[in-house]
Amino acid sequence: MDPQTIVAQNVDEKIIYNCISYSYLFWLFGALYVVAPVIAWILFLRLIYKKISRQPAYRVSISHYVWLLGMWVMLIALVVGHLQFGLGAGKLIKSSIGWAKGWALLAIFPLIGCMSIRPEIIYRASCKVCKHTILLFPLFLIAWKIGLPSTLYVSPISIIGGPGPEFFSVSLYEIDPGSGVPRWRLFTPWAPALGMLGNLYFIFAVQEKNTSWKRWGIAGSLLMVLMSQSRLGLVCYLALIGFFTMFRFVRSPWLYLLLSPLMLLVGVVGEATINRIQLSITAIKAARADSTRVRQSLADIALERWMNEAVVFGHGIVERGPHMVEYMPIGSHHTWYGLLFVKGVVGAIALAIPMLVTFIMLLIRLFSQPMARVGMAILLMLGLYTFGENLEILAYLYWPGLIVLGIALRAEEPEDVFTKAAALEE
Template identity: 50%
Template sequence: MVGGLYIAGPVLAWLLALLAAAQLYIAPGLPEHKRPPPVHPCIWLWMLGMLAMLIILIVGHLLNELGTGKTIKSSIGWAKGWALIALFPFIGAVLDIRPEIIYRAVCRLGVQTLLLIPLFLVAPFIGLPGLLYVSPLKIVGGSGPEYFAVILYTIEPGVGTPRWQFFAPWSPAAGLIAVVHTLCALEEKSWKWKVIGVTASLMIALLSQSRLALVALAVVWPAAFGISQLRKPWAWFTAAGPVLVATMVAGQLLELMNQAVESFKGARADSSRVRAALGRIAVERWRNEAPWFGHGVVERGPHLVEYMPIGSHHSWYGLLFVKGITGVVALLVPLVATLLVTAKLSLHDPVGRVAFSLLLLLTLYTFGENLEILSYLYWPALVLVGIACRRAVVFRQRRLAHASRQAPPPDASERV
């Protein structure tokens, strides 16, 4: 209601990151049982990758002669965007945060959502304005007033139907947050809170009318659950039949998939056309003008794409245009490494499965959103990724300790 979420996310990240750094600093003086485990290598990869984003940003500004003012402004933007993608996993890996706290908090937020949804639903039909006001907090800066706007609903261009975005800057972003909250609420142990959290999150996903959110709801959790069961024989026996049938009707399945993709694009044809054009422009200008360090800043596109920023609606195209191939590598390496680590952990630990599903979701959304500008909203997912990395380190320490206890004592020749 005060339009302060865009400020709250970065402030929370940097304050908790300082607390985590202090915890690491004083750890050698603490009793052994109170020391945090060693920081997982994946967390350091995220830290190095996002620090590389800052270095690439500065180099890109220098090469494109954008001036000191723009460099400082973009560096502040980095601190509120890309930096959070590394800081929140670092926080989860160092501070002893229980995942159950995040699950319950998401469900408690669901109570507020369910109470407010009737107002959102009736607002466009009783004459209430869509935009209530823009918070004066926008003076702190941001990519646009939409990050500080309090909006009841929006009207879909060309269709004239209402669409809801809740506390996100636009509706597809609300869809992303809805899926994050759904995956968290499913892990809540209390059935009462689970029903509340899942219901509220599904309502946001449906009312946001985000096509990608609906696809993610159908794909991400089953995929993560299936991979987490690969150690169990029943999973292989269960999958054998469907895989056999799929190989026999592969041609028909491919045709159905192509039809589904076309239907997906046709559901909002103008949006799909603009997104495709933005991608083509971004790739073409990246390849011909700034292949290594990009253009340094976002630029508005032509009338063809309704003056949307080039590379927007797609993390990889956005990285290519703004930061070049080096920016893509800085995100791709830690993302792939952490996906592999959480996939392995999901075989043994529920938190690993949750973190893996959230990373799958974020990977899916790299093809539909710019992840860095929404990190102030989906930060619970990043904290859970850090918690999973912490669990992976603890499990490895336990395995090594168990192996050392089980090892036979050396014989006389080995002692010599």
Template identity: 50%
Template structure:
């Protein structure tokens, strides 16, 4: 009986298939990432998916009756409600900034459409975690993306030697509208404007964005139970982080797993003893540690000095103009910067500075509160071994925190949304979830 059950468990791990419409939609969108990219449809799919999943959620809520089993009823965590309220306040801040600067109604409508494709998605995808979507399905789909990355990358690495064009074509879907051509093109490689080095961005608009996706996918692939798919997913994710040549990506892929393990294990004696011992040694060797950190940070900035200079200047300009010109509602719209920042949009490359410049202190609070609450809530839940998805959700929140200092979260949400769905599942997870019921059934059958 035990051998039969083990064989069945192995078969189940190898064969993960969607079981309902939301799972089918999510599986299709993730597993076919590269095929959708070839037609330039990733931005369109990412913008629509969140609203489609919301429609599924509303239908399921309306279909509930008093006879609906408790485990089938939709309940939304208060943390997810904070994301919903926060992103609504983002729209309020957007309208407030437009009105404050007497911008035309047509521009308010255009900016609101942008909000629906970006900021709103930061609430829509965690909301999708309230649907009956298994995290294991997302883990496997992400591993398939990693496998496809391993297949396509050798050809892309050879593309410069074969003198192929940097960009093969721009999809006709660009006519739908979006931030720029880079969100709809199919590139082979690119040349870094500041260093002249080759770098690859695959299906993302720029190199560091690929590192962002690679880190999210790495933490998801790490949860895959099938060893073959886990290795393919992990190697593919690591490859993304290195071919993009992003400093943040390479730092993040080492730091986040370590931080997640330490923080989620703080209730365990071994971790607490280890942290106490590390704290003791840290106090003794603090001068050397501080010097090493300073040297690392200087080397980190010097690795791409021109890029660092532009990023820091954009941040300073955004914060100064927010503080002196529009502290409450912000400026409402993005503005191009001066020559010193190569005319890049003010507040770009930094979520917090960008939010302050465009949406003021209202927008800043609207993002900071749900992010901080999610971190604390998932940190507490992750200490419970019976809530494994909460630990994954915690790692996703920490990735968002780190990348908020180097990217604009809202503009890339169409790429890393699988991580937000898992974060939402983690917020909903309870010790009595279906995952645990399955595990307990397995233990009973083995005992039999």
């Protein structure tokens, strides 16, 4: 395939390509939060139809079924939690809809990856978003310089309901309350989420075969991370660079020649190295001390209430925190603490097992299939962000990564699936 002329070749690819490419357009209408769940369930229904009528072309791996089971258990934990605390039918319905727009996507989008969808389509569309970010950045910078309102408006689409108005607002910039300096979140609900998306687009940009689009992708993804001023975003970006760099030399005998003296050196300067790492971690935390304090307080409250009130199935819903955490929801800023508080041990296990199975399945094929490396990079990113974000609430942003993860998990290579689907349509 000519890397210069990648175009969508079926309905599924067109839907995915356009939904990614026009991210900024959907953002202007405040529709991004709605787009992902809608296309997820539409493509899911299309997959079911195709699975029934064209089984040979669509093979679902055990990993996909594990994700489906895990997210179904999430729903069960949600229902039991509501019944246990007598929250009423209204809140149960609302929370179930929230599940369909959140946790369910973590199972549906990887399953969609089993369809005749080429990852190159997603890579190119993501690089286009990176290019749009670079071209639009001067406008966002000027908006802050001349003192335009940080938030222009909140879309009327917010009437359908959601986590908050920030998911439907058009924000030009925001001022960090701790440092007083500007940071940007663009089409995401908060700045660290932009850092997460920048890391995902970096993974895609590295896979892009066209040199020009690759440069746009890498530059745009780095700009997103820097604009967000997210500490976790920068750490993840460096980790991904190390991950992809490793595979350039992992098969080289020079690696083994270097490992022996390196291990000896680590033994000699190990204590000094550990001390430097600890000082670096302290410095990172001090860079935004108020944020670190709030995050730690939210974690402490979530753990204490989980252990004392709802160990197995959790509280069923999120609750507003006290003044000391600036009234932020208990368990937010951390996937595992949030799961323990809302869905208990059952919910935490329902996420941990699919992630572990996915890790094992990708590890087996890591050195034999290039797509497994891409999938592992995405899993690495998601794993890191479980300690700084709620995966559920941001699934509507990183859903392209879930599709690529599903492609990496399926039993066949992308080209084989696409060829079979094309043959059946003839």
